[in-house]
Amino acid sequence: MSKRIAISVILDNLKALLGKYLGVQIFDKAIMHLSLSEPISDGAISSENALKIMDFVRSQAQIPKSKLILVDKFRHTIIESA
Numbered sequence: 001m002s003k004r005i006a007i008s009v010i011l012d013n014l015k016a017l018l019g020k021y022l023g024v025q026i027f028d029k030a031i032m033h034l035s036l037s038e039p040i041s042d043g044a045i046s047s048e049n050a051l052k053i054m055d056f057v058r059s060q061a062q063i064p065k066s067k068l069i070l071v072d073k074f075r076h077t078i079i080e081s082a
Contacts, residue, residue: 003081004044010053017070018063026063030056050078 014023030053045053054075058068 002046002048004042005047005050005078005081006044008043010045010050013074014057017074018067022062026057026060027053029060047078047081051075054078 011023011027014027017023018026034049034052034056054071057063058071058075063071
């Protein structure tokens with residue numbers, strides 16, 4: 001069974017890594033474009049869905065290459081915590 005991760009943790013980290021505007025914008029895009037296999041009404045998602053979000057974030061062209069290293073580090077943290 002996978003670990004549950006609070007959406008606020010993911011969003012806060014994206015805002016810290018990418019800046020408030022870009023972090024929120026890409027997070028919103030990820031939620032709208034991904035087919036998450038679970039409801040998020042409890043404010044948390046599975047680590048598998050958190051990784052889907054991070055993979056989507058990494059694929060976005062507007063992210064500066066210098067920030068991709070930080071995104072990858074956070075993604076690795078999710079993997080280790082699962």
